[in-house]
Amino acid sequence: MRTRDLTGDSTQVVRVPTTERPRVNQKTKMKVRDLEVWYGEKQALHGVSMDVAENEVTALIGPSGCGKSTFLRCLNRMNDLIPDVRIKGEVEFENQNIYAPEVDVVELRSHIGMVFQKPNPFPKSIYDNIAYAPKILGQVRKRTDMEDLVEHSLKRAGLWEEVKDRLQMPGLSLSGGQQQRLCIARAIAVSPSVLLMDEPCSALDPVATATVEQLIDELKENYTIVIVTHNLQQAARVAGYTAFFHLGNIVEYSDTDSLFTHPREKKTEDYITGRYG
Amino acid sequence: MSQGITLSPSRQLKKRYRAEKRFKAYCIGALVLAMAFLVLFFTDMIRQGYSAFVQTEIEVEVTYNEDTVKFTNESVREEVSPLISRAFYRTIPRRVDANPELMGTTETRWLTATAHVDQYRKGYSDRLDPELKATLDRLDSEGRVSYGFNSGLFFSGDSKIPSNAGLWSAFVGSFYVMIVVLLVSFPIGVATAIYLEEFAPDNRFTQGIEININNLAAVPSILFGLLGLAIFINFFGVPRSSALAGGLTLSLMTLPVIIISTRAALKAVPQNIRQGAQAVGASRWQAIRDHVLPLSLPGILTGTIIGIAQAMGETAPLLLIGMIAYIPDAPTSMTEAATVLPAQIFTWSGMPEGAYVSLTAAGILVLLSLLITLNATAVILRNRFERRW
Amino acid sequence: METSQILLVFFGGLVPMAAVAFALGRRKALLSDAAGSRMHSLPAQYGVYVATWMALPALAIGIVAASAALLGLQVPSAPFVLSFALFGAAVGLMIALRKVEPTLRARNAIEKFVYWTLFAASLVSILTTFGIIISILFEALKFFSQVSVWDFVTGTNWSPVATFRPGQQAADSQFGSVPLFAGTFMITLVAMSVAIPVGLLSAIYMSEYASYRVRTLAKPMLEILAGIPTVVYGFFAAITVSPLVVEVANFFGLHASYTNALAPGLVMGIMIIPFISSLSDDVINSIPNSLREGAYALGATKSETIKQIILPAAFPGIMAAALLGVSRALGETMIVVMAAGLRPNLTWNPLEDMTTVTVRIVDALTGDQAFDSPETLAAFALGLVLFVVTLTLNLISIIVIRKFRQSYE
Numbered sequence A: 001m002r003t004r005d006l007t008g009d010s011t012q013v014v015r016v017p018t019t020e021r022p023r024v025n026q027k028t029k030m031k032v033r034d035l036e037v038w039y040g041e042k043q044a045l046h047g048v049s050m051d052v053a054e055n056e057v058t059a060l061i062g063p064s065g066c067g068k069s070t071f072l073r074c075l076n077r078m079n080d081l082i083p084d085v086r087i088k089g090e091v092e093f094e095n096q097n098i099y100a101p102e103v104d105v106v107e108l109r110s111h112i113g114m115v116f117q118k119p120n121p122f123p124k125s126i127y128d129n130i131a132y133a134p135k136i137l138g139q140v141r142k143r144t145d146m147e148d149l150v151e152h153s154l155k156r157a158g159l160w161e162e163v164k165d166r167l168q169m170p171g172l173s174l175s176g177g178q179q180q181r182l183c184i185a186r187a188i189a190v191s192p193s194v195l196l197m198d199e200p201c202s203a204l205d206p207v208a209t210a211t212v213e214q215l216i217d218e219l220k221e222n223y224t225i226v227i228v229t230h231n232l233q234q235a236a237r238v239a240g241y242t243a244f245f246h247l248g249n250i251v252e253y254s255d256t257d258s259l260f261t262h263p264r265e266k267k268t269e270d271y272i273t274g275r276y277g
Numbered sequence B: 001m002s003q004g005i006t007l008s009p010s011r012q013l014k015k016r017y018r019a020e021k022r023f024k025a026y027c028i029g030a031l032v033l034a035m036a037f038l039v040l041f042f043t044d045m046i047r048q049g050y051s052a053f054v055q056t057e058i059e060v061e062v063t064y065n066e067d068t069v070k071f072t073n074e075s076v077r078e079e080v081s082p083l084i085s086r087a088f089y090r091t092i093p094r095r096v097d098a099n100p101e102l103m104g105t106t107e108t109r110w111l112t113a114t115a116h117v118d119q120y121r122k123g124y125s126d127r128l129d130p131e132l133k134a135t136l137d138r139l140d141s142e143g144r145v146s147y148g149f150n151s152g153l154f155f156s157g158d159s160k161i162p163s164n165a166g167l168w169s170a171f172v173g174s175f176y177v178m179i180v181v182l183l184v185s186f187p188i189g190v191a192t193a194i195y196l197e198e199f200a201p202d203n204r205f206t207q208g209i210e211i212n213i214n215n216l217a218a219v220p221s222i223l224f225g226l227l228g229l230a231i232f233i234n235f236f237g238v239p240r241s242s243a244l245a246g247g248l249t250l251s252l253m254t255l256p257v258i259i260i261s262t263r264a265a266l267k268a269v270p271q272n273i274r275q276g277a278q279a280v281g282a283s284r285w286q287a288i289r290d291h292v293l294p295l296s297l298p299g300i301l302t303g304t305i306i307g308i309a310q311a312m313g314e315t316a317p318l319l320l321i322g323m324i325a326y327i328p329d330a331p332t333s334m335t336e337a338a339t340v341l342p343a344q345i346f347t348w349s350g351m352p353e354g355a356y357v358s359l360t361a362a363g364i365l366v367l368l369s370l371l372i373t374l375n376a377t378a379v380i381l382r383n384r385f386e387r388r389w
Numbered sequence C: 001m002e003t004s005q006i007l008l009v010f011f012g013g014l015v016p017m018a019a020v021a022f023a024l025g026r027r028k029a030l031l032s033d034a035a036g037s038r039m040h041s042l043p044a045q046y047g048v049y050v051a052t053w054m055a056l057p058a059l060a061i062g063i064v065a066a067s068a069a070l071l072g073l074q075v076p077s078a079p080f081v082l083s084f085a086l087f088g089a090a091v092g093l094m095i096a097l098r099k100v101e102p103t104l105r106a107r108n109a110i111e112k113f114v115y116w117t118l119f120a121a122s123l124v125s126i127l128t129t130f131g132i133i134i135s136i137l138f139e140a141l142k143f144f145s146q147v148s149v150w151d152f153v154t155g156t157n158w159s160p161v162a163t164f165r166p167g168q169q170a171a172d173s174q175f176g177s178v179p180l181f182a183g184t185f186m187i188t189l190v191a192m193s194v195a196i197p198v199g200l201l202s203a204i205y206m207s208e209y210a211s212y213r214v215r216t217l218a219k220p221m222l223e224i225l226a227g228i229p230t231v232v233y234g235f236f237a238a239i240t241v242s243p244l245v246v247e248v249a250n251f252f253g254l255h256a257s258y259t260n261a262l263a264p265g266l267v268m269g270i271m272i273i274p275f276i277s278s279l280s281d282d283v284i285n286s287i288p289n290s291l292r293e294g295a296y297a298l299g300a301t302k303s304e305t306i307k308q309i310i311l312p313a314a315f316p317g318i319m320a321a322a323l324l325g326v327s328r329a330l331g332e333t334m335i336v337v338m339a340a341g342l343r344p345n346l347t348w349n350p351l352e353d354m355t356t357v358t359v360r361i362v363d364a365l366t367g368d369q370a371f372d373s374p375e376t377l378a379a380f381a382l383g384l385v386l387f388v389v390t391l392t393l394n395l396i397s398i399i400v401i402r403k404f405r406q407s408y409e
């Protein structure tokens, strides 16, 4: 372990040049450039740039309030829903800036799904929770197709065996871990190409967490996943790349192994070794 | 796998957006409709009622002598006499009694015209005798006819002569009734709320009280009238039509309003205030009396004012306990027969003469301005003093 | 003696005596404190303790005597009662004063007294409900002892004419309440078909679409609508809306009565709009935002989210609001008294005149019938039905709302 520089002030914000693309040979799914976000007068992101690799899991870590959720919610414009929010910069997805005026948010969100910190199943049956979006998006019209899709999504989410006999039960009757997997199944039912997850395991016990982590690992075959987590082991376990956020900036962004074993920045090291408040 | 994703709306999405637009339009339409009702209602009331705030007055010479004191309508010139409200002639003997020096003199005065003349001048009815019309027009051209502020609307009691009818007895009656409501429902309501919010154990009985209060808030008001009639009047012998009977009945209706808002105000005071006070040795009651109540006072007063305003507009239960009596003179005690503003409005709305229509609308405008003032006070109180934790 | 005089003497005596009792209790506590014994409570608390024990017997005697007098029982003369009350006060004072000792927990005693006072206050609301039930039930039972419940519930002819005479029971009177309930139902139906859509959609607009500014403007406006007294709505219905309905009906070649059921129904609907909208607004706002975000994140539009996620989730609450609205409409009195007819009329046509339960209650009890004339008693029977129906609706909606609140807390 390196010695700590006692003269350095660790609270001072230093704009470090971030590695926008950790590895050259990886295909990029989303490109974020100079993203700045204000909530009213308060600036939450100070010009963040980052490339998200395709079919990989990218983890966002950092102390509470550093802007991880804010960043994540900018990727599918969930932040548009908050009054008094101002967003500057570009987020490129499929060669289009998603903040360009001709982009339609509703369309965008059907391609970039999201799973939230607290499981939020709709107050409908398990079946309807999953069938809801494909139905309104007009993706599936036939009943049998829909049944297949529901089964497929539940299987992908590793929930099928537990609920296959009670698809008409309310989604809220499931346990917390099951609810979260239901929400994941719901999100992948519309086959988005990117899946954003904001602390998906924070409300779950270790067993349910392990199930979800395994699921994430399987999903990365077909999906690009960006996950916010406070659990550093989790980031190490599931993510190929990790970004460390601090006070609205990316301090360090690289493949997970090097970030955890050879952090280049002192702040990163302090954080991952638990010396940060 | 996701080649060719475009982020502009697809055909299918455009269709969904049309549904979106339609739905939003329905919602806006509903709100606009509700607002339109409000506007329509107020313009209608103002249109009907504004004219009652002024009255036609005619300048005439009044002669006081032995004859005119007896045959009072001879005190003015014969042709003008039928234009003047009967209410004036009645006052002559009293006036001469009070001022004996008037005897044998003539004075020029502006007198209130009859309702017929007034309605004709205001363009509501054309049913005025042609001869009278001619006289009126002549006086008008001489500048002896004009509109004056109808102070009688505020300062005289009810009357069978429309030009003389006013709201004074109703004001006094409403005032008495509100005093009773305040005296009864405020202490009991606040005490109940304190009990339920601060002391009551969470058991079946308490839940029963709570449900009962919520139900009382929704019981049709007329049933409170039946209660007032059967219990206060027939059983306890409170005088019928009295402000006391009305006030007691309305108190029971106001009680749930005060309880519910007081509970909300108490609930808004954070728990740590109570704990803080108790931590320095105050008892539960002392903590409530010295810390919680002062902090929740604005909320409690706001709720009370709103409850009072509601009671002030209530009519149905009062009909059953006889508060639609004809009350020309303001009551002087709680046990005398009285009327209240909404009941007076109801009585006037049932009068056959056309002049009462504008009087009713004017009464409504007065009542509404009182209620709006009360409610605005409540809102200001809330915004001014309410603390956000 | 006059009532007011008695009261004057009673309280005129009691208040100074309480002050004296307070001073005595406090002084005794102060003295024994000075003498070196540590008192449990503050001196003033002993004062309050003594004053309370002095006032209570006097008040109790006064209240018992007053209620007995109101009930028409034989009561001793006022001076006697007054002196008896004073005597009670003196005894209370003596006992309480003697009990002022260092070990007496005056503060706890006061608190206990406060607790029971508050508890007693909370019983008033229960008594009110009992009062309503009793006052209606007795007269209604008298009515049903003379008219069969079956005839009342199923009869289609309401014409109370004759008076009850011994031996000749209501021969010519007909108390079939169906037309009254039909009229009530029709007007309620009209009212709710205005109030529910308009109220609910405005609530949706205000909670989901409107900007902060529109909301702060529209909400008070709706509250004004809610604050308008019913007598005013009644006048509006009778003087403006009814003639309007007649004219519009004429325009379409229909005939409408001037006391048609449509006008009071429409106006009642307007009256109930703010009621529905503010309750629905609360309910919609209590749906957690995470549900909305969940739907948006799947690519749902706003109206899809509202219609398919928010409204179903809020359904129990909205349902409860609608039931409360119906309960209001059923019991609304002034609008129908002023704008609906008096003639019991069994019809489906809202352009005809119809009468309602509340109209007949008012009509029966404001006329000059004797208090136990059949029509008066019938009014209480109608009141009983109204009470039972609205109570059921209120209870269902109160319980549904409670459950709903709990599930989203």
Ligand SMILES: Nc1ncnc2c1ncn2[C@@H]1O[C@H](COP(=O)(O)OP(=O)(O)OP(=O)(O)O)[C@@H](O)[C@H]1O
Binding pocket: A039, A040, A042, A043, A044, A063, A064, A065, A066, A067, A068, A069, A070, A071, A082
């Ligand atoms: N809706 C909002 N309105 C105002 N400020 C906000 C809002 N949401 C977030 N913020 C502020 O923006 C900053 C970044 O918040 P963000 O939620 O992105 O942090 P985070 O890294 O996700 O924290 P956590 O780990 O606690 O979830 C914080 O200072 C927060 O207070």
Ligand SMILES: [Mg+2]
Binding pocket: A068, A069, A070, A198, A228
């Ligand atoms: Mg977060």
